[in-house]
Amino acid sequence: MTTIAVIGAGVVGSAIARELTRYRVRVVVLEREPDAAYGTSGRNSGVLHAGFNNVPGSKMARMCVEGNRGFDALARELDIRYKRTGKLVVGFDEDDRRVLTGMLSRGRENGCMLEMIPRAEIDRLAPKVRGEFAMYSPLTAILDPFEYTFALMENAVRNGARFLFNRPVMFISTNDGVYLLHTPTGDVRADFIVNAAGHGAAALARTLGLPEIETYPCRGEYYVLDKRVGDTLPLPAYPVPNPRAGGLGIHLTPTVDGNVLIGPSNEYTSDADDRATTAPVLEELLRDGEKLLPGLSRGQVIRTFAGVRPKLTNRGGYHDFVIERSGCAVNLVGIESPGLTAAMPIARYVTELLGEVTELTPRADFDPYRKAFPRFRDLPDEVRRELVRENPAFGEIVCRCETVTYAEVLDAVRRGARTVIGVKNRCRASMGRCQGGYCGSRIAQILHSELGLPYEEILYHMEGSWMFLPHTEGAADES
Numbered sequence: 001m002t003t004i005a006v007i008g009a010g011v012v013g014s015a016i017a018r019e020l021t022r023y024r025v026r027v028v029v030l031e032r033e034p035d036a037a038y039g040t041s042g043r044n045s046g047v048l049h050a051g052f053n054n055v056p057g058s059k060m061a062r063m064c065v066e067g068n069r070g071f072d073a074l075a076r077e078l079d080i081r082y083k084r085t086g087k088l089v090v091g092f093d094e095d096d097r098r099v100l101t102g103m104l105s106r107g108r109e110n111g112c113m114l115e116m117i118p119r120a121e122i123d124r125l126a127p128k129v130r131g132e133f134a135m136y137s138p139l140t141a142i143l144d145p146f147e148y149t150f151a152l153m154e155n156a157v158r159n160g161a162r163f164l165f166n167r168p169v170m171f172i173s174t175n176d177g178v179y180l181l182h183t184p185t186g187d188v189r190a191d192f193i194v195n196a197a198g199h200g201a202a203a204l205a206r207t208l209g210l211p212e213i214e215t216y217p218c219r220g221e222y223y224v225l226d227k228r229v230g231d232t233l234p235l236p237a238y239p240v241p242n243p244r245a246g247g248l249g250i251h252l253t254p255t256v257d258g259n260v261l262i263g264p265s266n267e268y269t270s271d272a273d274d275r276a277t278t279a280p281v282l283e284e285l286l287r288d289g290e291k292l293l294p295g296l297s298r299g300q301v302i303r304t305f306a307g308v309r310p311k312l313t314n315r316g317g318y319h320d321f322v323i324e325r326s327g328c329a330v331n332l333v334g335i336e337s338p339g340l341t342a343a344m345p346i347a348r349y350v351t352e353l354l355g356e357v358t359e360l361t362p363r364a365d366f367d368p369y370r371k372a373f374p375r376f377r378d379l380p381d382e383v384r385r386e387l388v389r390e391n392p393a394f395g396e397i398v399c400r401c402e403t404v405t406y407a408e409v410l411d412a413v414r415r416g417a418r419t420v421i422g423v424k425n426r427c428r429a430s431m432g433r434c435q436g437g438y439c440g441s442r443i444a445q446i447l448h449s450e451l452g453l454p455y456e457e458i459l460y461h462m463e464g465s466w467m468f469l470p471h472t473e474g475a476a477d478e479s
């Protein structure tokens with residue numbers, strides 16, 4: 001059977017893997033990190049964009065609109081949460097109005113539903129948000145990017161795909177018309193390659209037929225605010241973007257779990273792995289956030305993080321996604337925003353490109369459904385009581401801030417979490433106000449007992465982030 005290797009287990013690689021399992025092919029995904037969604041896919045605003053920010057006719061525009069429209073059906077199949085909150089881009093003066101009017105007509109050209117609304121309507125939708133008027137996009141939605149990526153991966157696995165973690169593809173060679181993907185722990189043979197390696201894609205693409213391509217890392221820093229702020233922001237609120245900057249402007253986004261994000265900033269960096277947050281930028285976030293939602297303060301912050309865009313331009317603005325087939329390889333380069341929204345249409349397009357060079361025979365037994373595990377905190381008391389009666393593991397709260405039970409942590413491990421962060425990203429244990437101060441060691445203990453991992457091998461996040469030191473003979477004498 002034909003083997004297709006997908007490089008990268010972000011949202012795009014996972015969507016592609018799922019889409020390919022509709023056909024009679026063997027799908028193997030190679031990911032350099034210990035889990036999915038460790039790259040840009042887990043470090044973004046979690047907005048399902050409507051598609052008005054992108055140039056009409058571009059892949060970005062087309063795939064964003066298609067991704068947004070198709071999400072209701074997809075979310076039902078994958079049993080994932082999202083909210084069609086709508087979104088406001090607020091303006092304050094006549095310059096803003098001119099830019100918004102241009103955005104509105106471009107957005108309509110892309111097929112988006114949009115309207116200009118007065119202050120009175122902002123008062124109805126989001127009374128605490130500042131602004132004299134706004135462009136309102138009713139179809140914009142919010143989702144949990146981790147949940148989405150894991151659901152795609154789980155469904156791909158259910159349909160036969162294999163995900164290999166800690167398998168960085170160092171280089172690729174060919175032998176008798178077959179690709180060899182070289183990794184530190186052995187080679188993987190494949191007839192076709194899909195290079196969805198995010199920041200690693202340009203380097204791999206240069207060996208796979210796109211010699212001239214380069215991406216420029218552009219970091220976006222965020223504040224995560226406590227859920228108490230969540231009630232004040234029912235929908236994402238954006239400023240009018242500066243067309244010369246690389247992003248959409250520092251905005252405020254509620255998350256599906258009730259937190260609020262402030263960010264992201266826009267800073268070109270030399271290192272795609274540099275996800276540091278910095279004091280001057282964080283100051284700026286709070287200042288700009290306050291312009292949209294008064295009353296924000298550092299006391300509401302529970303965490304900072306950063307995501308890095310793989311941009312195809314180093315001069316701000318956007319360059320369209322590059323998705324090109326070269327022989328038996330498809331390269332995806334510069335999949336920055338709106339890549340989360342566009343992941344599924346991208347996956348279908350990649351499948352079309354592969355269909356040009358190999359026969360893809362549909363399988364009758366493809367199962368599009370994946371079932372989520374119960375989220376204890378979202379359930380009414382009578383359902384909770386029933387769950388605890390059926391399974392006492394629901395009776396132990398592991399994470400007090402987010403009300404995550406032992407049963408949910410176990411489920412996260414059984415679905416593939418191998419690190420503390422892997423558990424956190426799947427079920428939110430340690431994502432709350434104390435950031436794991438209370439439950440971090442209990443999660444490590446569960447990883448130890450469920451997986452038989454020695455404590456000193458348990459990782460918090462990446463390779464090298466050990467949580468426990470091995471016992472050292474005589475350490476006490478030396479101190």
Ligand SMILES: Cc1cc2nc3c(=O)[nH]c(=O)nc-3n(C[C@H](O)[C@H](O)[C@H](O)COP(=O)(O)OP(=O)(O)OC[C@H]3O[C@@H](n4cnc5c(N)ncnc54)[C@H](O)[C@@H]3O)c2cc1C
Pocket residue numbers: 007008009010011012013014030031032033036037038039040041042043044045046047048049167168169170196197198199200201219220221264307308309335336337338339340341342
């Ligand atoms: C600050 C910010 C905000 C954003 N907000 C939004 C938003 O609100 N809505 C939206 O639609 N989009 C948004 N985006 C864009 C979106 O997050 C990305 O387009 C999307 O996540 C890209 O997914 P990916 O799978 O291509 O990349 P990634 O998630 O980066 O996945 C690539 C994977 O490849 C792996 N890899 C790299 N090199 C190798 C190798 N050699 N071998 C094996 N594996 C390798 C990496 O470890 C990584 O896991 C935002 C992006 C940023 C940075």
